[in-house]
Amino acid sequence: MPVEFRPVADYDAKAVMDIFNHYIENGFAAYPERPMPIDAFPMFQQLAAGFPFYVMETANKVVGFGLMHPYNRMDTFKRSAEVSYFISPEHTGKGLGTELLKMLVADAKAKGIDTLLASISSYNEGSIRFHARHGFAECGRFRRVGRKRGRDFDVIWMQRFL
16 A cells, blocks of 8 residues: 655644554653653654654555654754654554655755764664664664663664765
């Protein structure tokens, strides 16, 4: 079934939060400890303000989302941005993340961004592999800075120069 990538809209709030909450409840890809209410959706919109924020849709159902946001809003860091994406488990492994990343890379270049960053839990081995396959390299690690479900985790920073 074909997948459409389109800019996020307000009416995507429930679908986006449902996908994000899946990753909160079922692993370490999303950092919060507890599911977030639909009222948290504007936080994502504010985070990505002025930057791309896409949903992936098939058969009129949102199956994933991804966004880019400034690494730091100060002018001296305008060349750098962070990327984040979450895809429904039944749609992972089908190349959607790769396609979304290609779009975000093109958008980054158009904005004059030449460095992409990803913040990844040390327990999210799939994301670490995904980013490594797509030209990201580990550039930093904050040891034992997170704790979720009673388990300490590191935050790994990966970087890709464009």
